[in-house]
Amino acid sequence: MSRQRGNKPGFWFFRLFLKTGGLWAAYGLLYGVALHYWLFDRQAGKAARAYLSRRFPENGKLMIHLKCYRLFVSQGKQLIDRMAATSGAVRFNFTLLGEDTLADLSARKSGFVLLTAHAGNWQIAMTTLGRIGKNVYLVMHPEHNTAVKQSLNISSEGAFIDTIPPAGGPGDVLKIIKLLKDGHIVSFMGDRPYDAATGEVTFMGDRAAFPLGAFSIAAAAGVPVVMLLASRTGFKSYTVDFTHVMTPKYEKGRNKRDQLTQWAQTYADILTDFFTKAPYQCFLFYDVWRNREDPGGPGEKRSVSGN
Amino acid sequence: MADKQSLEEIREQLKQSLVEELSLEDITPEEMKDDEILFGEEGIGLDSLDAVEIVLILQQNWGIDLADMDMEKGKEIFASLDVLAQYIYDNA
Incomplete structure (x- = not known):
């Protein structure tokens, strides 16, 4: 599947x-x-x-x-x-929630982080961003590129969506921050770590590992995080929700990984609420509860012996 | 106008900032070697979240904006503590 x-x-x-x-x-x-x-x-x-x-x-x-x-x-x-x-054979009806939010964000010079999850049809929902006139870059490992490129028509002329394969080094950070400052949208998967740094959150009532990179980048670039939630509501009908927005900003004197984990927890709560209302929209076929690793853990100092 | 920091002063401030801002334990600024490798298993094993923090440290402490730097150059300056300190010295 x-x-x-x-x-x-x-x-x-x-x-x-x-x-x-x-x-x-x-x-x-x-x-x-x-x-x-x-x-x-x-x-x-x-x-x-x-x-x-x-x-x-x-x-x-x-x-x-x-x-x-x-x-x-x-x-x-x-x-x-x-x-x-x-x-292009079928036209779908999208009910867009948060159009005002999108209009506000598109008027800004800088871009924003778009947080997606294995929830609903995020690929089809992402095409609704075409109207705001910004390019979307998906941070995605090369092995996932082919399928996503096909599903988003990325190679086609005039496509506004492209992918960034993370090289795993500090250069990725520079590239992503530059894209955001240049006004583009950078999209991350928010519910599965794919070997990235994680924080431990409560998700669907149990402890799970969620990636922290999106919040870290947004805080560094000073841009908001917009959460994309897309659900299939009926035949040819989708609701795309852009109403959940946060602007991560570190509080001085507090452990930064704690704060990142707190923002990831907010996202986990939003996703939990979404799946409570739409239980058959969760396509996270990966056990984030069992496969959790948190190198530092909330409130703890970190070992330098590895991550 | 403040005097330009020496390379040694930059290196010491950088060590202090890395330990404090990245919440590193098991190592103190004094224990950190001048040519310490920052990322990967050979060095102190910093990860991508730490890379973001280092970008912020450079911006806040020395007013250096790395956002316009190309990716290859970015990889080079993060290679070790010495290389990073030298970059700050040349660009602050």
Whole structure:
């Protein structure tokens, strides 16, 4: 169900169904494909259960397992929607929340950090930023580039979205701060660390590791962090929410990693609230609760022996 | 107008700032070597969050804005404490 789980013949079939029968035909095919993954992809099931068992703590194993299938179908529909949007075959209706915020931010000389998560159809939602006249740079590892580039039409003429593969050194910081000061938008994944520095937060009622880089960069560049939340609300309908904005600014005398973790906690709370209202929009197929590492930990000094 | 800091003074202030601002333990400014490697396993293992902090330290303490620096040059000046101190000395 994730990028790695699709293959070329599979996508070809979905495109064929989409072209010949429209969205409903592709959705029809999806129910069978999702069933296959639900029955046989143990890894995907395990990762999905990490989230579902925390979202639905009152449910037993069987209900959680059934809800896995519903989550797979929900993600599949959004992948199909993205495919349809990229091909230009279908027009989707977006309800945009926070248009005033975006207008205000687009009028500024500097850019802003856009924080996304494995929540809803963030790729399709990001296309709504085209109207504000700023370029968007996604900080993304090269192995994820191909799929994202395809889904966002990045290579196409006139595209306003591009990717920055992090080299892992201090040069990344300089490049990102320069982009922000030049007025561009730099987007980070806020809910999965991908080997970046993390802080321990409470997410869906349990301790989890969230990345801190986005807040650190925003504080250094003096720009706001805008949180993008996109949910599929019905057939061809999406709500894109840009109303959550914070401007990280360090308080003197307080441990900076503590403050970064506090901002990450605010984000975790917003995401928890989002998934409480829209439980089948969470596509974080990674156990952020189990795979957490916090080199310093809140309120602690850090060892220089490594991270 | 204040006198220009010597390279030695810059190095000492930089060590102090790194230990304090990055909340480093296990090492004091006095213990930090002049040619200390800052990033990666060979050195004191600073990470990307620390790189952001160093950009801020340079801006706040010496008025150096690194935002316009190209990435390759950026990698070079972060190579070690000595190289960074020399860059500050040349550009402050």
